[in-house]
Amino acid sequence: MIDLQRDGDVYVLRFDAGENRFGPDFLGAVEGALDTVAKNDGPGALVTVGTGKFYSNGLDLDWLGANQDRFEEYLRRVHGLFARVLELPMPTVAALNGHAFAGGGMLALCHDVAVMRTDRGYFCLPEVDLGMSFTPGMNALITGRLPKATAHEAMLTGRRYTAEEARAAGIVQRTAAEEEVLPAAVEAAAALAGKDGGTVAKIRTGLYRPALDALRGPALP
Secondary structure: OOOEEEOEEHHHHHHHOOOEEEHHHHHHHHHHHHHHHHHHOOOEEEEEOOOOOEEEEEOHHHHHHHHHHHHHHHHHHHHHHHHHHHOOOOOOEEEEOEEEOHHHHHHHHOEEEEEEOOOOOOEOOOOOHOEEEEHHHHHHHHHOOOOOOHHHHHHHHHHEEEEHHHHHHHOOEEEEOHHHHHHHHHHHHHHHHHOHHHHHHHHHHOOHHHHHHHHOOOOOO
């Protein structure tokens, strides 16, 4: 389901569960990996990457449909994942090897840097077309990490951004061909790994305090 390896000072966390939707087992595996990463002492950085066509398609709607009584509990856990990455005491890079949709796109936005695949990589927040609104935590995360005009367009239209469009819109910072996405992300992470992790976390949490407060607050309005 996931695999955590270390490449020098860089931890590479690979999601390998099909569409990498946030089912309870997937969330538990990622949480466990982040526990390991957070214990790092010395230089370090994290890269997350998916497998094949998908980085992540976000919420596990099938699981939610079968567990509607646990909806709020589930959202709190997803929000906790987003906050955990935002608070991680080291630089973070998302290697968007494929589709980063909905919650998967939001997870990408929790990282300091994103590198996106040029041929079949897409970023999309399709909630408007699914008849879904954004939670206060999700809204605060997206609007805190994206330029205002981009957040408006992405959230209100459900636009599907290619890699170059996402870079122009300020969603990702680099683009690369499929085989170069992960190496480029590891290279970017390695260049940042020498930054003091505690200082990185303090700066990032200061920058995104409103988003963190919303993610740690009530899951629903």
